[in-house]
Amino acid sequence: MDNKEQKLEDKIEQQVERWDLFARIIPTAFLVVCSILIFTGILDFQQAFWAGLGLFAVTAVTWWFWTIYTIKHLVRTLHRASKNLAEVRREFRDVSKDLEDLRKKNNES
Amino acid sequence: MNHKKFIIIKAVTSIISGLSMTTLIILGITYLGFTNAFVFNNAGIAVTNNPVNNGQINFILEGSRKHECTLTRVYSDAYNNATGDKFELDFARKIYIRSNDYLGSDTGAVDHQWAMPVPDDMPPGVYEVKLYSEFDCVYLLFRQHKSQMFDNISLIIE
Numbered sequence: 102m103d104n105k106e107q108k109l110e111d112k113i114e115q116q117v118e119r120w121d122l123f124a125r126i127i128p129t130a131f132l133v134v135c136s137i138l139i140f141t142g143i144l145d146f147q148q149a150f151w152a153g154l155g156l157f158a159v160t161a162v163t164w165w166f167w168t169i170y171t172i173k174h175l176v177r178t179l180h181r182a183s184k185n186l187a188e189v190r191r192e193f194r195d196v197s198k199d200l201e202d203l204r205k206k207n208n209e210s
Numbered sequence: 211m212n213h214k215k216f217i218i219i220k221a222v223t224s225i226i227s228g229l230s231m232t233t234l235i236i237l238g239i240t241y242l243g244f245t246n247a248f249v250f251n252n253a254g255i256a257v258t259n260n261p262v263n264n265g266q267i268n269f270i271l272e273g274s275r276k277h278e279c280t281l282t283r284v285y286s287d288a289y290n291n292a293t294g295d296k297f298e299l300d301f302a303r304k305i306y307i308r309s310n311d312y313l314g315s316d317t318g319a320v321d322h323q324w325a326m327p328v329p330d331d332m333p334p335g336v337y338e339v340k341l342y343s344e345f346d347c348v349y350l351l352f353r354q355h356k357s358q359m360f361d362n363i364s365l366i367i368e
Contacts, residue, residue: 124227125220125223125224125226125227126223126227128227128230128231128234129226129227129230131230131234132230132233132234139351145353146241146351146352146353147354150238150241153234153238154238
């Protein structure tokens with residue numbers, strides 16, 4: 102695996118961590134902040150509802166595109182890994198055949 | 211921070227986040243249900259003393275009400291089927307026959323009867339009455355201004 106590939110995978114792992122943190126913090130933070138704003142009269146429930154819906158929509162769209170990008174990357178990585186494995190398997194087969202030939206030659210002589 | 215503590219914090223934040231998300235979803239769905247609900251359900255208004263010949267129109271409203279709603283404005287017009295002339299019924303002069311809470315805020319079954327005088331300049335004939343009402347409804351944390359209209363109320367003046 103080259104350095105660029107490793108960096109990309111580290112980046113994706115960091116992004117997963119960030120999504121995890123976002124999912125843990127934002128619902129509670131939104132609920133608490135909106136409750137305070139509604140009870141102090143700064144916001145009414147309708148405004149809070151539309152703000153929540155907007156935030157949800159933005160999160161959903163962002164997450165969707167991030168997922169597509171990540172899956173594309175994962176598919177490429179898997180494809181490359183399976184290609185490398187096939188190459189190793191073929192080399193093993195060649196080595197095994199060479200060894201067999203060598204053994205046969207030794208027996209004949 | 212040791213590993214065990216980290217796992218506990220992660221589990222606790224997951225539970226709190228899940229509960230918050232559930233609360234938000236329940237509040238959102240409840241709010242949508244409340245805003246889209248009618249003030250009166252399965253309700254209808256009819257004139258009970260057709261044909262009217264004593265100068266007083268008696269109305270009945272039957273149905274049910276799920277949320278607490280307070281009437282803020284009500285008016286009613288009668289349209290002559292033959293000429294199309296419009297006559298405004300005077301709600302300021304209404305009297306209650308069955309209930310003293312015609313458009314109060316009680317929930318549950320609604321069965322109200324009230325009467326209004328026939329407008330002075332209203333000639334005999336067949337009319338269609340329309341009633342418009344506006345309410346301020348309250349449910350849990352929610353507050354919403356709503357309106358509901360009843361039409362096709364048949365009225366015959368003799």
